[in-house]
Amino acid sequence: MTQRKEEAPARGLSRRRLLSGAGALSAAGWIAGTSGGWLLRPKWANAAGSIKMGIATDITGAIAASGNANWQVAQLAIEQINQAGGVAGKSIELYLEDTATDEKKAVGNVRKLIQEHKVNVVLGGITSSMRQAIKDPVVNRGRTLYIYPQLYEGQECTKHLYCTGPTPAQQCDELIPYIINKLGKKRFALPSANYVWPQLLNKYARKVIQANGGEVVFEEYYPLDQPEYSATIGKIRDGKVDCVFNTVIPPGLQPFVKQLYESGFQRNGGVLSCVYYDENLLNYHPAHEMEGLYSCLDYFQSVDDPFSKKLQEAYSKKFPDTKYLFTAGSASTGMYRGIKFYEAAVKETKGDLAREAVSAAMDKGKIAEGPGGGAEMVPGKMHCKMNMYIAQCKVDAGKTRYDVINKYNMVDPKEC
DSSP, X not given: OOOOOOOGGGHHHHXXXXXXXXXXXXXXXXXXXXXXXXXXXXXXXXXXXXXXXXXXXXXXXXXXXXXXXXXXXXXXXXHXXXXXXXXXXXXXXXXXXXXXXXXXXXXHHHHIIIIISOOSEEEEOOSHHHHHHHHIIIIISSOOEEEEOXXXXXXXXXXXXXXXXXXXXXXXXXXXXXXXXXXXXXXEEEEEESSXXXXXXXXXXXXXXXXXXXXXEEEEEEOTTOOOXXXXXXXXXXXXXXXXXXXXXXXXXXXXXXXXXXXXXXXXXXXXXXXXXXXXXXXXXXXXXXXXXXXXXXXXXXXXOHHHHHHHHHHHHHSTTOSSOOOSTTSHHHHHXXXXXXXXXXXXXXXXXXXXXXXXXXXXXXXXXXXXXXXXXXXXXXXXXXXXXXXXXXXXXXXXXXXXXXXXXXXXXXXX
């Protein structure tokens, strides 16, 4: 999804995040490596050896709130699998490397997973630019299976690279008709960060808007760290925009949402929508600025199914004091889903860990349960069908929740 190159003012924050993250990793049982990175050993192993799984995510950097949720979800999923006897008689050991919201650092760290640790699979990468940066060292040069867990702009059709987060079709085909036909909002503004995810998502969104009788009043792109949006707010007001379909990202996100809120846009009946907004976004700005926002994701914490509730309870029990929540827009659900797809594939190969064998099994993979429901790969497409949910952000006594409005069963990704 997002792309962010870390700026100088953020380095002090990254240092504090690194110390905090390292403390959390150590407390959770991870072992620091001599050349960087972290290892979580299984509590048992047998003569058949262990499966080596690499996690590459943002422990530090501008989107560390998402990355830290990812490694925690991965740890929970692997702990559950190992406690149940592993996969085809093999335990799983986890190797973690920090991608740091910095593609140059990430490439070197991901190479460690491939060259030093010789992992069997790599999961991770949150930003689209990160996926593009690390997929060659993993898939082509490293000849290793890669699972990308984040919602994104689509059009990734690399062999042996599987996407387990939502695509534009899975989000826009449900959300935009709801906004136009149910809420009666037809005049859209598309304020956006200037990189690939908003550009391709907006291209798809525009088609859906127009097909449903809506109009795009304006579409604009800004530097990722833009702090001032008064001209944009003026265009929203003067153009009588009634829905802002936002793809501005941190760090520009915070001032944009603040200035939009202070302009009275929502108070005057305008609708704010953003397809990556989830419960973790409270780490970025105040709850009241999010109230009334509409999102469409594969999971919200209010989803009412027994497995999702049980999974959420297990996560809260394992990480009781964390501020990094298990939710959808931060790639956490895609991380869990990807691990379970990999588990199912290795069971299908009866323990054969060769990339070609596991990839062939992944291509036809199905998982009966997961956050928000089960999922299944579309054969030959490297993307999966999943349930999708439209939800609205509500604030009650200072606490934020997302109320699910509609559920859509096993939505096709329409990719590749």
